[in-house]
Amino acid sequence: DAMVIQNPRYQVTQFGKPVTLSCSQTLNHNVMYWYQQKSSQAPKLLFHYYDKDFNNEADTPDNFQSRRPNTSFCFLDIRSPGLGDAAMYLCATSSPPTYEQFFGPGTRLTVL
Amino acid sequence: GEDVEQSLFLSVREGDSSVINCTYTDSSSTYLYWYKQEPGAGLQLLTYIFSNMDMKQDQRLTVLLNKKDKHLSLRIADTQTGDSAIYFCAEDTNAGKSTFGDGTTLTVKP
Numbered sequence: 001d002a003m004v005i006q007n008p009r010y011q012v013t014q015f016g017k018p019v020t021l022s023c024s025q026t027l028n029h030n031v032m033y034w035y036q037q038k039s040s041q042a043p044k045l046l047f048h049y050y051d052k053d054f055n056n057e058a059d060t061p062d063n064f065q066s067r068r069p070n071t072s073f074c075f076l077d078i079r080s081p082g083l084g085d086a087a088m089y090l091c092a093t094s095s096p097p098t099y100e101q102f103f104g105p106g107t108r109l110t111v112l
Numbered sequence: 113g114e115d116v117e118q119s120l121f122l123s124v125r126e127g128d129s130s131v132i133n134c135t136y137t138d139s140s141s142t143y144l145y146w147y148k149q150e151p152g153a154g155l156q157l158l159t160y161i162f163s164n165m166d167m168k169q170d171q172r173l174t175v176l177l178n179k180k181d182k183h184l185s186l187r188i189a190d191t192q193t194g195d196s197a198i199y200f201c202a203e204d205t206n207a208g209k210s211t212f213g214d215g216t217t218l219t220v221k222p
Contacts, residue, residue, distance in 0.1 A: 030208075040198055042212040090154050094208060101210065103157075
């Protein structure tokens with residue numbers, strides 16, 4: 001089945017220790033997104049790629065970076081996680097013209 | 113600015129209909145979406161509607177769009193306990209980028 005996969009599902013890191021979250025898709029979609037979601041609030045868009053074009057949200061902290069080495073994979077790097085970065089991180093994909101988004105199951109990040 | 117608003121909570125009895133409402137602000141939105149999120153999971157697309165449509169029906173789901181009032185609703189017929197979840201309304205604001213509402217928590221009581 002075509003899908004969006006996120007690894008790991010649960011990640012525990014220490015304050016200040018870099019962490020990388022990964023996302024892969026078998027849908028061959030043009031667009032990939034990274035969202036941060038806290039306490040069942042609205043997902044907050046951090047970045048999105050339209051093919052190789054990178055789009056950074058204005059209020060995404062510098063502590064967060066992203067890479068998309070090819071169509072299928074996208075990574076979220078958190079350089080120095082703080083306690084406030086503990087959240088669910090959601091990856092999603094979409095394609096034109098309808099851009100409905102397909103989400104992965106998320107990675108729950110805990111910062112100790 | 114772009115903003116999507118939803119009421120935060122809705123409680124219904126099993127077998128009743130649920131209606132979740134949403135207002136949006138970007139009149140140029142081409143598509144509007146409804147997503148469902150169960151605890152600990154990612155969002156799941158339920159349905160979407162093109163902005164030139166008034167209504168879309170898909171099994172137990174009916175979406176109504178009032179473009180003049182920028183009002184979107186999702187009706188779930190014969191609501192079941194498995195429908196308990198958070199429902200997010202979203203609008204397509206910029207070729208691939210969506211703005212999400214804060215979500216409506218639907219509780220279905222037996």
